[in-house]
Amino acid sequence: MMRVSFYYLFVLLILTGSTMAQEQVHPQSTQYEWPTDPAVKEKLENWRDQKFGMIIHWGLYAVPGMIESWALCSEDWVSRDTNSNYCDFKNWYWGLKKDFNPVQFNPDQWAQAAKDAGMRYLVFTTKHHDGFCMFDTKETDFKITNGPFAGNAKANVAKYVFEAFRKQGLMIGAYYSKPDWHSPYYWWPMYATPDRNNNYDIRKHPWRWNRFKEYTYNQISELMHDYGSMDILWLDGGWVRPLETVTDEVRAWGAAIPAWSQDIDMPKIAEMARKAQPGLLIVDRTVHGPYENYQTPEQRVPDKQLEHPWESCITLGDNWGYVPTDKLKTPSKVIHQLIEVVAKGGSLLLGVGPKPDGTLDAPVVERLAAIGNWLKANGAAIYNTRPIQGYQSGKVYFTQSKNTRSVYALALLDENSPVPATIEWDINVPPKGSKIKLLSTGANVKYVINGEKVKVNIPAAVQKMKGVPALTFEFIVAAD
Numbered sequence: 001m002m003r004v005s006f007y008y009l010f011v012l013l014i015l016t017g018s019t020m021a022q023e024q025v026h027p028q029s030t031q032y033e034w035p036t037d038p039a040v041k042e043k044l045e046n047w048r049d050q051k052f053g054m055i056i057h058w059g060l061y062a063v064p065g066m067i068e069s070w071a072l073c074s075e076d077w078v079s080r081d082t083n084s085n086y087c088d089f090k091n092w093y094w095g096l097k098k099d100f101n102p103v104q105f106n107p108d109q110w111a112q113a114a115k116d117a118g119m120r121y122l123v124f125t126t127k128h129h130d131g132f133c134m135f136d137t138k139e140t141d142f143k144i145t146n147g148p149f150a151g152n153a154k155a156n157v158a159k160y161v162f163e164a165f166r167k168q169g170l171m172i173g174a175y176y177s178k179p180d181w182h183s184p185y186y187w188w189p190m191y192a193t194p195d196r197n198n199n200y201d202i203r204k205h206p207w208r209w210n211r212f213k214e215y216t217y218n219q220i221s222e223l224m225h226d227y228g229s230m231d232i233l234w235l236d237g238g239w240v241r242p243l244e245t246v247t248d249e250v251r252a253w254g255a256a257i258p259a260w261s262q263d264i265d266m267p268k269i270a271e272m273a274r275k276a277q278p279g280l281l282i283v284d285r286t287v288h289g290p291y292e293n294y295q296t297p298e299q300r301v302p303d304k305q306l307e308h309p310w311e312s313c314i315t316l317g318d319n320w321g322y323v324p325t326d327k328l329k330t331p332s333k334v335i336h337q338l339i340e341v342v343a344k345g346g347s348l349l350l351g352v353g354p355k356p357d358g359t360l361d362a363p364v365v366e367r368l369a370a371i372g373n374w375l376k377a378n379g380a381a382i383y384n385t386r387p388i389q390g391y392q393s394g395k396v397y398f399t400q401s402k403n404t405r406s407v408y409a410l411a412l413l414d415e416n417s418p419v420p421a422t423i424e425w426d427i428n429v430p431p432k433g434s435k436i437k438l439l440s441t442g443a444n445v446k447y448v449i450n451g452e453k454v455k456v457n458i459p460a461a462v463q464k465m466k467g468v469p470a471l472t473f474e475f476i477v478a479a480d
Contacts, residue, residue, distance in 0.1 A: 029295060030249060031288040032308040039279030043231065044293055047281060048309055049384045049402075050120035050171060051342050052375070053349045055313055056110065056161070057125045057320040060096040060132045062356040067319040069093070069130030072181050073196050075256075094142075094182065097132065101148035105157065105358030107164035113360055114170060117368035118375030120383070121171035123234045123349060124161050126223060129196070131182025134158050135227070139219050142182050162227050173232030173281075174223050178216065178240035178264060185212035195256045196239055202260040213264050220269055224276040231281060233273055234296075238286030240264060245287055266291045296349075301337060305344045305391050312341050315351040316364060322353035328363055331370035332415045332469035338371075338382065339410045339470060343397035345387035377440040378472040381408035393425035400477075408439075409473045419463045423456045423471060430454065430475040438462070439472040 035041055061068050071078065072093060074086065114122065127133045133143035135158035145155045154160045162172050179196060180186045185208050191199045202209040224230060243261035251257060266284060270291055274280050284291040294309035301312050314337060317326035334350065341348045352368075354360050375382065385399040388407065392398070395412040407430075411423045429452055430436060435444045436456060447456040456473060 029286050029288040029292070032292070032295060033289050034308070035290065035293055037274070037279070040274075040281065040293065043279035043281055044309055047121065047171065047231070047294070048347070048386075051347045051382050051385070052117075052119050052338060053121035053123060053171075053173075053311070053347065054110075054114045054117070054119045055123040055125075055175065055320075055349045055351045056354065057128065057351060058157075058354045059125065059128050059134060059321070060093065060100055060130060061128070062102075062322045062353065063096045063099050065322055065324045065356075067323060068321050069128050069132075069181070072130055072193075074193055075195050093130070097142065097147050099148075100144070100356065102354075102356060102358030103149075103152070105149075105152070105154055105160075107154070107157075107161045108167075109365075110161065110354065110360055111164035111168045111170070113365045113368045114165065115168040116365075116372045117350075118372040118379060119170065119350070119368075121173060121231070122161075122165040123173035123175050123232060124158060124165075125175040125177075126158050127175075127177050127180070127219070129177045129179050129181050129237060131177075131180040131186075133219070135223065137219050137222055139215050139222075140183070158223070159227055162230075166228065171231040172229065173234050174227070174230060175234045175236060176220060176223065178235055178237040180212070180215070183212060183215060185209070185215055196237075197256060197258050198240075198262060202258075202262070209262075216264050217269055217272070221272055221276075224273045224280075230277045232283060233277075233280055234283045234285075235291075236285055238284070241284075241287045245289065250286075301340050302344060302346070305387055307345065307387075310345070311347040311349045312337070313349040313351060316367065317353075320351050320353060322355050322361070328367055330415060331367050331374070332413075332467075334367070334371055335374050335469040336412050339397050339412065342382050342385060343387065343391045343399055343410070374469055378410075378470070380439060380474065381410055381472045388428065390427035393427045396423065396425040398428050403478075405476060405478045406474050407477050409475075411471045411473075413468055413470055415469070416467075419458060419465055419468050419471070421458055421463060423458060423473075424453060426453045428454075431477055434475045434477075436473050436475045439474055440468075445473070 035044060057068055072090060126135050131142055133140060136145040136156040137143055144157050149155050166172060186198050187193050188200045188208065193199050200208065239255055240262045242263040246257055270282055281293045282291045283293060283296060285296050294311060296311055296313050298313050317328045319326050338348045352360065352364055381399055384402055386402055388398050388400040390398060397410045399408045400406065407428055409425060413419060429449055436447050438445050441462065445456055445459065447454060
């Protein structure tokens, strides 16, 4: 018990700010290749309508309340106590398998919370870099179905998560880490593990790497064949890639790059996956090309509007996994991020981490419900929209309907401040004679136009409202 306590504190210390460190290493690529498969193109357009999703990180790291599994990685950004022993730490971490017994596992609670938040798609972590599988794979015993939770009726966690979210009508995505630090075919126990990459020269040991490729292919095949309808295969660990895709841009990210190719044969994986799941979106993060169907800037919103498909994956708190001391963003903060993301042409994938008992913390559920309450009244300006060329005027962002008939102006309001008497913007001037409707009330509002400036008068009853994160207006710019 003393050792667990020590390492719990140790992990919290070394992982402060680690999410930012990862984005500095693997930011968004500057290149994009549109898909050509008609089924994939159709699925991609459907996904672009959804705008708001939930990504769930849940695994061994929930037991001590640390951020995912990055503490296993020996890189200079991971600061360790000078008295710590790395081998002891790894053994302790692997040993969390015997302690992970989420007897209150409640995927229906998760799915209901996502639905109440107005979310439209899910990405669930079936395996993080530590290699611990949250599904009943036949490739390893390092899995949730081989431990204290094995006898539970819902031991095959991923199956029940996907089922619960399907029942709520969400698109389904499986997160899968390409690297696997527990696999002897990725981190060979004969050698030390100096960084995130595999720890042996693949050119000298091709059999071992081929076995890892087989392991990866088989696990993804299990997910694609045994877990129902799948919309997204979300592949993390962009350093596992063909050497020829390592450009000067990739080198500038700063991660160690081996002299050999960590190629897992994505064409073969994609062919198998799409045969099982026609139209499947594949998100091979940061590996630009035919298998990065949309880009995933992490913990940030791009500086400008992007024309190709993308999503910002951002945590509700400061961490991806469950950390008991985490500081959660306010609903207003998330709504503001969602508005900015959608106006710039993207989607927001909001990260939450269930507790080790298998439930979402009450403050998380409360914040999600508050976000959903705003979307119930204002969702027309978010869902099924597309970016418009003039997308921002100060704190007012703009979207447009897919048919370009309606324009929406979304005005961010300062948190804990009263609703102002007027809202102004100086682009996207409504056509002469247009009516401007306030979505939250459904009523038309008065406005004046002076040159290129639009000034909207806010009704007195709305000005009295408290805690309003944003006001949304609609006006028609084209006939049916």
